Amino acid sequence: MAANDNRHVIAVTDGAAMAATAAEHLLARTAANSGRVAICLTGGSSPKLLYQLLATEAYRSRIPWERVHWFIGDERFVPADDPLNNMGMAQTIFLNQCAPTANIHPIPTATADPADPDRGAALYERELQSFYGADTLDQARPLFDLVLMGVGPDGHTASLFPGDPALDENARWVVGVPRANVVPFVPRITLTLPTLASCHEMLFEVSGRDKRAILTRLFAGENLPANRAQSSGETTWLVDREALPGDFGGQ
Ligand SMILES: O=C(O)[C@H](O)[C@@H](O)[C@H](O)[C@H](O)COP(=O)(O)O
Numbered sequence: 001m002a003a004n005d006n007r008h009v010i011a012v013t014d015g016a017a018m019a020a021t022a023a024e025h026l027l028a029r030t031a032a033n034s035g036r037v038a039i040c041l042t043g044g045s046s047p048k049l050l051y052q053l054l055a056t057e058a059y060r061s062r063i064p065w066e067r068v069h070w071f072i073g074d075e076r077f078v079p080a081d082d083p084l085n086n087m088g089m090a091q092t093i094f095l096n097q098c099a100p101t102a103n104i105h106p107i108p109t110a111t112a113d114p115a116d117p118d119r120g121a122a123l124y125e126r127e128l129q130s131f132y133g134a135d136t137l138d139q140a141r142p143l144f145d146l147v148l149m150g151v152g153p154d155g156h157t158a159s160l161f162p163g164d165p166a167l168d169e170n171a172r173w174v175v176g177v178p179r180a181n182v183v184p185f186v187p188r189i190t191l192t193l194p195t196l197a198s199c200h201e202m203l204f205e206v207s208g209r210d211k212r213a214i215l216t217r218l219f220a221g222e223n224l225p226a227n228r229a230q231s232s233g234e235t236t237w238l239v240d241r242e243a244l245p246g247d248f249g250g251q
Pocket residue numbers: 042043044045046047073074075076086149150151152153156157158159
């Protein structure tokens with residue numbers, strides 16, 4: 001294991017096992033903090049099974065909804081009710097049934113100007129700083145308890161794409177992305193690496209045969225965005241058998 005070599009890789013059998021494992025990590029983070037809990041969700045298809053699990057009675061009864069706040073690591077400039085809207089997906093699957101509205105913090109792409117994504121990014125940055133209570137992140141006091149992440153086939157994570165100058169941003173907490181190089185090819189807003197790193201745990205979910213090629217590159221240490229994303233605390237990669245590279249036990 002290279003590059004992001006403080007990560008802890010957990011091989012799981014399939015998507016259901018991945019969702020259950022991710023749910024237990026999330027519950028452990030809510031139990032470890034008796035105050036306000038901050039969870040940063042991710043978009044894409046990988047977290048869907050987890051979100052569906054959190055909506056079930058077995059799990060929703062174990063989450064202290066009144067003190068858990070939900071954020072999103074990146075958002076596309078699509079309408080809030082568009083299936084491609086990352087926070088909209090989480091709200092539809094579980095948040096709208098379970099969480100107080102005031103505890104759901106979407107990135108405001110539904111109302112911001114897609115021609116000027118940095119302006120919408122600045123709004124979310126202010127919301128994060130207001131929640132955190134400061135405009136400088138303190139490594140001893142992470143912003144998030146848990147940050148969920150995925151990996152794109154090109155090695156991107158959140159909306160941080162290979163070669164994007166945003167990867168080297170270390171002052172701003174949130175930046176605009178004028179155009180994504182994966183579907184949907186729309187402007188986006190994304191948290192930057194230092195902001196995503198400000199967490200007790202960063203948890204990647206990577207599943208499916210189509211992710212084996214990029215995981216092979218990542219585990220070989222290639223300098224790709226997903227290898228640059230790591231927590232100031234624990235970094236956990238949940239990988240299913242389909243995605244796990246052959247020399248790591250993949251089938
Ligand atoms: O807005 C996004 O696109 C996501 O934040 C993105 O980083 C996602 O996590 C990966 O593209 C993996 O997507 P899948 O889970 O659909 O493979």
